[in-house]
Structure formats: structure tokens, C-alpha cells
Amino acid sequence: MRISGFASGMDIDSMVKELMNAKRTPLTKLSQQKTQLEWQQQQYRDINIKMVDFRNNKLFNSGLSGSIAAKQANISGNTAAVSAKAGSGAAAGAMTLEVTSLADAASVSSGVGIGAVDTTQSLSALKALGKINYVADGSGNLSFTFNGGTSTITLNENTDTLATMVTKINSTSSAKVNAFLDSATGKMSISSKISGASGSVSVDPGGLLDSFDLTLPAVGHDAIVKINGISINNPCK
Structure with missing residues (x-):
């Protein structure tokens, strides 16, 4: 230390x-x-x-x-x-643009509907009530076609309903249509997914959709616009 x-x-x-x-x-x-x-x-x-x-x-x-x-x-x-x-x-x-008319899609719709309907009931039950009419095969299957047979929708009378029918129509890409059914009046409308004059809707006769009294097809129209006074047709809305 x-x-x-x-x-x-x-x-x-x-x-x-x-x-x-x-x-x-x-x-x-x-x-x-x-x-x-x-x-x-x-x-x-x-x-x-x-x-x-x-x-x-x-x-x-x-x-x-x-x-x-x-x-x-x-x-x-x-x-x-x-x-x-x-x-x-x-x-x-400067350019001027004037919209003369908007485009719309071809469609068909019910003149007289089938009346108030439960869209969750089976097709066979609704047929028994006299609401709809169709012809099914021995397995209970039935079908209808659009636009000259280019698209076919197949249903089963025991397992399908009007609600599932509308869903199948809307989800079938080849049909190129949208369907709507009003359960309060039983009226149906079907419109083309393609707007303008090039779109078309026609329901082939002899199937389930005859029950809904669908009218003759209403043709689609192109939009008409004027650019600097010149009219131009356009299928888009």
C-alpha cells in the first residue's frame, strides 16, 4: 500500500x-x-x-x-x-361535345306476370300451384335456350327454384344476359350484358320462360354524341 x-x-x-x-x-x-x-x-x-x-x-x-x-x-x-x-x-x-342520347341494352320483359310468388319453392311445387308450366324428362330435368340455341340453361324441378334459375341465367357466361324476377308481381326481365345495338336478347319458345309472357325483344341502341356538330354512334353508355 x-x-x-x-x-x-x-x-x-x-x-x-x-x-x-x-x-x-x-x-x-x-x-x-x-x-x-x-x-x-x-x-x-x-x-x-x-x-x-x-x-x-x-x-x-x-x-x-x-x-x-x-x-x-x-x-x-x-x-x-x-x-x-x-x-x-x-x-x-377548343372542341364541343353534346350527348344526344345514351346507349341502352336489348331486353325482354313480362307483359303479365305470374303473380306474387315464393321464389324459394321448388319448380315442381310452383307447377302444382299452376304458377308455371314446363315439360321435364324422367329425371325431372328441364331446359330452355337463349338467342337461337347458342346458350342452354338446365334445371331440375325438384332441386331448383326460381331464385336458383335467375342465378344460373346470370352466371352462364355464354348467355351474356342479366335476369331479374320481381317476387311481388311475378314479372321477369332479361337484358343483354352488351350495351348498344350489337347486343341482343331472344328467348327460344317452348321452355319454362314461356310462363312469364316475355314480350318481343326490345333492341339496344348506341349512344349518340356530337363532337363539334358531328354525330358519332358509340355502343358504350
């Missing part, structure tokens, strides 16, 4: 600490330099990321002809009714 500076009168511990601090100075400087280099490395990394993003996204897109020659379309009037986009080849100037 020793007593600091007891014999010499000098504070040996303080002197040792100061000498050690002096020895640590280079290490401290190196640690500070390391931290500074790490900061610089992070800054260089951030700059590199921004440069890559500028090259790939900003600089590349600015060189496209569509970006250089971009034009803008401004709409006045009913902005909810029409939208417009100007390409690089669009001519400058």
Missing part, C-alpha cells in the same frame, strides 16, 4: 492520470476520425441513392417524347359527364 505524495509531497495519482490521458489522446482522435468517416460514408450513400433515383426516374422520364410534348385537356361544363386526355399529337383548340 502507498500513500500518494506522503514522502515526496507530490500527488502521484494525479500525475499518472494526466500521463494516461496524454497517452489516450491519439486513440481519442482516431475514434473521432472514425465517427466522422462513418458520417461521411452515410452521406455519400444518401447522395448515391438520390442520384440513381434521379437518373432512373426523373431524367429518363423527362427524355420521353410524351413528357417533352405533353399537353393538357381542360373541361368546362358538366365535368362529371365526360373526361378527356390530350396526347402529344393533340391539336390545340
Whole structure:
């Protein structure tokens, strides 16, 4: 054991600490330099990321002809009714657009319905009540066709109902129609999924749908718009 500076009168511990601090100075400087280099490395990394993003996204897109020659379309009037986009080849100037008529789809609908009906009852039960009429085979299966036989719907009188019939019509992609049945009146409507004059709906006679007194097909119509006074037909709504 020793007593600091007891014999010499000098504070040996303080002197040792100061000498050690002096020895640590280079290490401290190196640690500070390391931290500074790490900061610089992070800054260089951030700059590199921004440069890559500028090259790939900003600089590349600015060189496209569509970006250089971009034009803008401004709409006045009913902005909810029409939208417009100007390409690089669009001519400058004003254009007017007037909607003469909207497109509609071909459809057939009941003249006189079968009356109020429970659409969850089986077809055989409804037939027994005199609501509908059809001819089924020995297994209880029956079918009807659309549009000249291009699409056939097959049902079973014991397991199918009017509700499942409507579902099957709507889910048969080849039929390209939507069916709706009002249970309060027993009236049915069938419309084409294709709007405009090109869509068609016809129900081939002799099947279950004869019970609903579907009228002759109502043809679809194209939309008619006028652009700068020139009428243009369009099948879209």
C-alpha cells in the first residue's frame, strides 16, 4: 500500500492520470476520425441513392417524347359527364361535345306476370300451384335456350327454384344476359350484358320462360354524341 505524495509531497495519482490521458489522446482522435468517416460514408450513400433515383426516374422520364410534348385537356361544363386526355399529337383548340342520347341494352320483359310468388319453392311445387308450366324428362330435368340455341340453361324441378334459375341465367357466361324476377308481381326481365345495338336478347319458345309472357325483344341502341356538330354512334353508355 502507498500513500500518494506522503514522502515526496507530490500527488502521484494525479500525475499518472494526466500521463494516461496524454497517452489516450491519439486513440481519442482516431475514434473521432472514425465517427466522422462513418458520417461521411452515410452521406455519400444518401447522395448515391438520390442520384440513381434521379437518373432512373426523373431524367429518363423527362427524355420521353410524351413528357417533352405533353399537353393538357381542360373541361368546362358538366365535368362529371365526360373526361378527356390530350396526347402529344393533340391539336390545340377548343372542341364541343353534346350527348344526344345514351346507349341502352336489348331486353325482354313480362307483359303479365305470374303473380306474387315464393321464389324459394321448388319448380315442381310452383307447377302444382299452376304458377308455371314446363315439360321435364324422367329425371325431372328441364331446359330452355337463349338467342337461337347458342346458350342452354338446365334445371331440375325438384332441386331448383326460381331464385336458383335467375342465378344460373346470370352466371352462364355464354348467355351474356342479366335476369331479374320481381317476387311481388311475378314479372321477369332479361337484358343483354352488351350495351348498344350489337347486343341482343331472344328467348327460344317452348321452355319454362314461356310462363312469364316475355314480350318481343326490345333492341339496344348506341349512344349518340356530337363532337363539334358531328354525330358519332358509340355502343358504350
